[in-house]
Amino acid sequence: MMQSDLNMPWKWTLENDDDERNPFFDQIAQSACKHIIEKSTININTGTTGNMMVKYLPNMEFTLVTNSTLIANAAYKKCPLANIIVIGGKMRTRGVCDDDVAYQQLSTFKYDICFLTGEGFSIEKGLTNSSRKTSRLHNMILSRTCKSILMLPYFKIGYKGAFKVVDATQIDVLITNKILDSNCDTMINLKMLPSLSIESV
Numbered sequence: 001m002m003q004s005d006l007n008m009p010w011k012w013t014l015e016n017d018d019d020e021r022n023p024f025f026d027q028i029a030q031s032a033c034k035h036i037i038e039k040s041t042i043n044i045n046t047g048t049t050g051n052m053m054v055k056y057l058p059n060m061e062f063t064l065v066t067n068s069t070l071i072a073n074a075a076y077k078k079c080p081l082a083n084i085i086v087i088g089g090k091m092r093t094r095g096v097c098d099d100d101v102a103y104q105q106l107s108t109f110k111y112d113i114c115f116l117t118g119e120g121f122s123i124e125k126g127l128t129n130s131s132r133k134t135s136r137l138h139n140m141i142l143s144r145t146c147k148s149i150l151m152l153p154y155f156k157i158g159y160k161g162a163f164k165v166v167d168a169t170q171i172d173v174l175i176t177n178k179i180l181d182s183n184c185d186t187m188i189n190l191k192m193l194p195s196l197s198i199e200s201v
Contacts, residue, residue: 024153024177029053031175031201032115032151036062040112043141044071046096047117049151054078065109067102069095085109098137107140114145116171119161121152123189126168128161135163148172154179158186168193175199 029052036042038060044050046068054074057064063083066072072086089102116138119130127150129135142148148170154177174190178200190196 025049025052026055027177027201028151028153028175030056031199032149033057035113035115035147035149035173036060037112038062041065041109043106043109043111043114043145044068045115045117045138045151046071046094046098049117050115051094053115057082065106065111067097067106069097098133103137103140106137107144109144111141111145113147113149114141115149115151116142116165117151118156118165120156120159121150121168121171121174121190122158122160122186123168123193125160125164127165127171128159129163129165130161132163135161135165138165142166142170150174152176157190158184169195171196173197173199175201177201 025048029049033053033056036058039062041063043065044053051071054071057075057079059079059081061081063085064075065085065087067087067089069086069091072084075082076084087097087102087105089097090099091097116127118127120128129138142165150171150173152174157176168190172195174196176198191198
């Protein structure tokens with residue numbers, strides 16, 4: 001990977017040899033950025049779709065709080081009108097800080113919108129993740145957020161991760177892909193939730 005590519009997390013993501021190169025992530029990220037409003041405070045998840053979101057961030061006045069150095073660096077260069085706050089702590093892969101130090105710092109903010117990803121989502125199990133640490137972090141951020149937006153490709157709908165983040169009723173917007181089997185039981189059940197708005201891209 002060229003050094004310059006490290007400045008843009010979506011370029012870093014697209015150079016992986018796995019399903020992160022799937023264009024479904026990109027479509028969801030583009031749609032999610034349309035929810036950002038001027039002077040809002042937002043948190044962007046450090047997963048694949050969160051990295052992709054930087055590509056479509058609007059150049060307006062808003063505050064981005066992130067525990068990803070890659071997202072922070074790219075957003076700083078792309079959005080000169082935005083305030084970028086990067087959270088520190090022990091760094092792991094992708095320039096993400098998610099230890100107790102990062103947790104404490106993130107817990108001091110109030111968010112107008114948080115953009116989340118996960119391992120799976122269903123009406124029975126809610127939002128789930130494969131990591132206990134990530135689930136705990138996302139649960140805390142959601143508790144301090146006015147509007148929660150879940151970004152999941154269609155193949156994660158109905159899937160259940162090992163650790164629960166929150167109930168399905170605590171998610172305000174689900175952005176996913178249009179799928180051929182639009183009558184699958186999971187989607188039918190989710191559409192029955194009065195608190196959940198579903199956007200298919």
